[in-house]
Amino acid sequence: MKEVRDVHEELRARLREAGEAHEPDRARILARIERGMAGEALPERPARPPLAGWARVVGATAAVAGLLAVGGYAVASAVKGDEPADQTVAVSPSPTPSPDATSRPPVKPDPTPSAEKPDRKPSPTPSRTPTAKNTPAAPLPETSDNEDGPLWSDGSVDPHSNDFWAQSNLTLKTGEKLTALTVELRVALTDGVNDAGAWRSLPEEDFTLTVGEDDGFLVYRWVLKEGRTVPEGEFVFAGQYDHARGGRDAKDDRYTMTATADGKQYTVGGDFARSGDENTADGDS
Template sequence: MDEELPRRLRDAAQAHRPDRERMRARVARGMAGGRPSVRVVRPPRAATPWLRVAGATAAVCAVLAAGAFAVTSADGDGPSGERAAAPPSAVATPSAPGGAPRAEDGPLRADGAVDPHSNAYWAQSDVTLRTGEPLSSLTVELRIALTGGVAGTGSWRSLPERDFAVSATEDGGFLVYRWTLRAGRTVPAGTHTFAGQYNHAEGARDASGDYLTAHAVRASGQRASVRASFGRDR
């Protein structure tokens, strides 16, 4: 029975003759009835996971594309050809080295020098202070580094002695001469000298570590501060 079935099916197929007239009639009836309706065919369930993967891939690509656009807009030219503005940066403000006052501030100016009459055992450091207007407050400090046997021997100033409180101390490795204008007194406009004297070891002394400062209040009420250094002793 099994051997006869294939042969019979093959013979039947070869003997079949399609009814062409009947087929034309069916086509004619279909065309006369208008366009055939279109039926939406859903994909088989087996294809659903593939579509989900494709959809997820498309979503990831969209996110990456948006990120790339954001980076391009921030670092380069945007869609309109305008460059994205960078965040404001801090602007450095110029100042004197180390934040120290300069040798000149408004009408106030100071200079320091080792007196030419100094010798191999003794020296005098001169502070020359110039002011273009009266001062209602003034403090002058002369700092002499305690090197090479430095020891104070006295001080003086060109302004009246009664107008100033004077002190000589050792502080932070320096011999410090300080002149402070007394309350109610005034320093007139002009050039004034403050001098500190000291002994030191025999020979030339390096005074490059010495310096002076002056802090003042002008008659206008504005403050002024200056600083200057010294050179090498004679």
């Protein structure tokens, strides 16, 4: 309020100074007086009602009052604008911690990488499938005939085998649709032989695979599930295994396949090339 009063006093002082500084035109006033006295300078004008003169005075007064009021309002607004306005800050309530967030510690990932076999070079074939460690059933009857009816077979050591790892491939050809099929691979347990996986080119979900040891052999057995069939064509079954360092002789390994086609059962099988022959030992030619 003090600032408003100071502004009003300053406006009044300026108005007084303007009035005191006004200098009337004395020559013009004297000339008008002389013309009035002579009665010839100014034409007669109709007299205005007294009310009109008073209206002019009242209007001028109101204008001055309005000017003062507007000036005071502007100054008051400017002064008020300088004052900081009250502000309200909305504060969110603190979240209630979840019981699960405080009752369970964070799970740390296992930084230990899975171990891999050194120098392993698997054959460029379909990915191998997990194996079930079970004791195989009784071995299939051995045979040295690789042809029987619509069936033809072959056993060989994969050329990608190396000094620490090997893969035995069994190839089956059939000229008829098979409604039953069992494929058995028997790998002699020479030094360091240990299962390293298996795969087949036929659909994985069509077969049950078991892997185990029996009578000095590591045995892989694929059994066609009931209700599934094998179409005509050529297919591969492969067993993978680690072994002691150096070339491994596959002379004691063997395989057997039994199948049913058109209600008849057929059997094929054989062994692998002996040492010194083609596809004999791992890594040798």
